[in-house]
Amino acid sequence: MTSEESSELSLAFARVLYVNGQATDQVVAAIRRLGNKFGIKAELLPRWGELQLRAEAGAGTPTSYVAADPTGVDMDRVVSAMQAIADIESGRLSTEEAHKRIEAVAKAPPAPAWLFALAAAVGGVALAIIFGIQHQLTALLIFLSAGAGGLLRRAVARVSANIFLQPFCAALLAGLIGGLAVRYQLSTALRLVVVCPCMVLVPGPHILNGTLDLIAGRIHLGSARLIYAGLIVVAISTGLLLGLTLLHASLPIDPPGLPVPLWLDVIAAGVAVACYSVFFSTPLNMLPWPVAVGMLSHALR
Secondary structure (H helix, E strand, O other): OOHHHHHHHHHHHHHHHHHOOOOHHHHHHHHHHHHHHHOOEEEEEEEOEEEEEEEEEOOEOOEEEEEEOOOOOOHHHHHHHHHHHHHHHHOOOOHHHHHHHHHHHHOOOOOOHHHHHHHHHHHHHHHHHHOOOOOHHHHHHHHHHHHHHHHHHHHHHHHOOOOOHHHHHHHHHHHHHHHHHHHOOOOOOOOHHHHHHHHOOOOHHHHHHHHHHHHOOOHHHHHHHHHHHHHHHHHHHHHHHHHHHHOOOOOOOOOOOOOOOHHHHHHHHHHHHHHHHHHOOOOHHHOHHHHHHHHHHHHHO
16 A cells, blocks of 8 residues: 555544543554554544544655534444554554544444433432432433433434533433422432433543543543543533423432442342443453442442
């Protein structure tokens, strides 16, 4: 391949990794290895909204660009792209086949809507167990609220490209359902029926990636990631409080804590982690690792 073709293919891989939640250091290292395989010295410069690739080859150092907003998380695409890079390095995948592979990976569908909604519903209940839920009716309401929020998010995604509208609508629905539960005395002082369906919306991977970027000295990118995550939290909070306000309900300032048996806390943590893994389309063969870590960390806590 020419250096231009090598840069184009490298950027295609970089974009898939970057926009689907891979840590920045991992993306930069993968593209550097890919460049070495193509015989060029490739240096990826990630920014919010754009990837820049400098490829030293021959007499010049051409620079290529591609638009890329790191707003999504899809670990199945990340794993597939990383495997394709490993296949290129080992010679098992030709460059022509690599173009087709990365195009297919970029278009791979996320988890089905029904599975996404089920994971949101079960994850909401698991979080409620961790925080001391005691009534089956409240658990059922959380299940229905979080599941309906998951379906609503997928429906909104089909009609709007606004990245903040999905969490806002899901949180608004949770606030309305929670407000009704408070009005008809179906919720305890913990207000878990209000809070838990919103907790599954919190953008944990973006907060983590933003923090890692700041630690690595990528101040602009890390700040942008954290601002994006913060705006999602603002959208969640606004939707939740608006739903409660419309029904004249509120959240307790200092809810009482309830003890949870260690064995139940550990199991609920594992279930919650498994549900989050479904949100992020984690391959099933990788699922035991985050679940085990989640259960162990809660046991230690």
